[in-house]
Amino acid sequence: MEEQNPTTQLSTTTTNTTSTPPKSTAPSMASLDIKPRRNKYALACAMLASMTTILIGYDVAVMSGAQLFIKEDLRVTDTQIEILAGVINLYSLLGSLAAGRTSDWIGRRYTMVLAAAIFFAGALTMGLAPDYAVLMVGRFVAGVGVGYALMIAPVYTAELSPAASRGALTSFPEVFINSGVLLGYVANFAFAKLPLRLGWRAMFLAGAVPPVFLGAGVLAMPESPRWLVMQGRLDDARRVLAKTTGGPDEAELRLQEIKESLGEHAKRRRGEGVWRELLVRPTPSVRRILLAALGLQFFQQASGIDSVVLYSPRVFQKAGIRSDSNSLGATVAVGFTKTAFILVATFFLDRVGRRPLLLASAGGMVASLLALASALRIIDDRAHDHSDGHGGAAAAVAIAAVLSFVGSFSIGLGPIAWVYSSEIFPLRLRAQGASMGTGMNRVMSGVITMTFISLYNAITISGSFFLYAGVAAMGWVFFYVFLPETRGRSLEDMEVLFGRKRVEEEKEKGKEGGEEGVVENKGDAEGESQENNC
Numbered sequence: 001m002e003e004q005n006p007t008t009q010l011s012t013t014t015t016n017t018t019s020t021p022p023k024s025t026a027p028s029m030a031s032l033d034i035k036p037r038r039n040k041y042a043l044a045c046a047m048l049a050s051m052t053t054i055l056i057g058y059d060v061a062v063m064s065g066a067q068l069f070i071k072e073d074l075r076v077t078d079t080q081i082e083i084l085a086g087v088i089n090l091y092s093l094l095g096s097l098a099a100g101r102t103s104d105w106i107g108r109r110y111t112m113v114l115a116a117a118i119f120f121a122g123a124l125t126m127g128l129a130p131d132y133a134v135l136m137v138g139r140f141v142a143g144v145g146v147g148y149a150l151m152i153a154p155v156y157t158a159e160l161s162p163a164a165s166r167g168a169l170t171s172f173p174e175v176f177i178n179s180g181v182l183l184g185y186v187a188n189f190a191f192a193k194l195p196l197r198l199g200w201r202a203m204f205l206a207g208a209v210p211p212v213f214l215g216a217g218v219l220a221m222p223e224s225p226r227w228l229v230m231q232g233r234l235d236d237a238r239r240v241l242a243k244t245t246g247g248p249d250e251a252e253l254r255l256q257e258i259k260e261s262l263g264e265h266a267k268r269r270r271g272e273g274v275w276r277e278l279l280v281r282p283t284p285s286v287r288r289i290l291l292a293a294l295g296l297q298f299f300q301q302a303s304g305i306d307s308v309v310l311y312s313p314r315v316f317q318k319a320g321i322r323s324d325s326n327s328l329g330a331t332v333a334v335g336f337t338k339t340a341f342i343l344v345a346t347f348f349l350d351r352v353g354r355r356p357l358l359l360a361s362a363g364g365m366v367a368s369l370l371a372l373a374s375a376l377r378i379i380d381d382r383a384h385d386h387s388d389g390h391g392g393a394a395a396a397v398a399i400a401a402v403l404s405f406v407g408s409f410s411i412g413l414g415p416i417a418w419v420y421s422s423e424i425f426p427l428r429l430r431a432q433g434a435s436m437g438t439g440m441n442r443v444m445s446g447v448i449t450m451t452f453i454s455l456y457n458a459i460t461i462s463g464s465f466f467l468y469a470g471v472a473a474m475g476w477v478f479f480y481v482f483l484p485e486t487r488g489r490s491l492e493d494m495e496v497l498f499g500r501k502r503v504e505e506e507k508e509k510g511k512e513g514g515e516e517g518v519v520e521n522k523g524d525a526e527g528e529s530q531e532n533n534c
Helices: 006-010 021-034 040-074 078-106 108-127 132-160 163-170 172-191 196-208 210-218 225-230 234-244 248-265 274-280 284-302 305-318 324-352 354-385 391-411 413-424 427-482 491-497 502-533
Strands: none
Touching (some): 040 078, 040 108, 040 132, 040 172, 040 196, 040 210, 078 108, 078 225, 078 305, 078 427, 108 196, 108 210, 132 172, 132 413, 132 427, 163 324, 172 196, 172 324, 172 413, 196 210, 225 234, 225 248, 225 427, 274 427, 284 413, 284 427, 305 391, 305 427, 324 391, 324 413, 354 413, 354 427, 391 413, 413 427, 413 491
């Protein structure tokens, strides 16, 4: 029975049958990806893993409101607040860089448990901080947890997900980041009326509750099958794949793909030599993959999204909303908008594709930032002239532009940066490659958030958003030129997509398929090689 099934041609066992296994593989895998079964087990695992990122969104958003009360209670300056708010992103760089090696060493699952434990310690330290110095220590601990969670959640989800639904499932971390942002804004609004010394501390302490349940839940999840293969635990990987794919037959196909993708690197069990292959002597395809991941993460943050999320109360105050309570209430609308549009993105990622959503998202961000900057410029001019004419209309445009900006971000660039970066690296390089992308993201987020107040004091708040609009426009060009579509492609097919191994594979097909196959495949290899050089 098994020898009569064409799909078993992917088996690792060498046989003498007169068939052309590589050639028959493509339609088999295509049929598996085009008509997938909805896998509830993979969905549940992806959701639980992604929930760890709720804490990231919460930590960022809760600071937007807490800073108003910290400044008054601890009597600190705007510069100290700017550093306190933004430095968590630089601290997270340590976590994101360490997470790659950690996840290769102890596994994806235990790395998520470690992230939850770090978050718990950070939230307690911030909530109980008696002064600015201890609060900064808490931000350091929480920042390391942010780095770990940002790197590991998308990687685990991508490695566990079937190719046909990988876009939607891998976007879940961004869904829960936005849910965390919303919860942070709600906590700001809910605790704002407490006594001054208690209110901002309650905002931070509330963030210590979810990590306890998330850490326990992650322990009930399976390990990543790709990581299990890297460790040589093939039977364990086969059992996980049988649960997360269409059954035993498809599990065998996926297992063979994973083993083939490792190739001669299968002996690297704990990430040895990966940094050299990534940075010192990368192949052309790896170089292009690294450029795509780093560029995507750079533009995600350089376009100013964290400035809007973190300092939205100040932006709304500039737009004419004066009271703390009203400005915090307006930020809740920002949280709802981000969460709603990320759900839309999740629905369309595997239907429309990455590129169309990404380009539409970047275009919408440019238009929104230009509208926001123009409205704020009008408001500033009216304030200097002591004129109220059209000030209300400009304020309404500014608020609408903020909501449009976060909506445009969430429908494309927000989730796709993580989906794309977690799926394009070869398995042997995925953990460290994703950690580099996360590191770029955190560095840029730290730079943006730690300079926003100083920037708008230097070039006005409207000038700041004009600058962000220019960066977003450059991002659109980068996405259009450098990022190919990955929808429906298996993780093991990404090096082929980015231009490697095509000629070698076709030559191998020719050897196995006989003289006729050699002639046919030589033409295919030449055509595909020309396509990759375009």
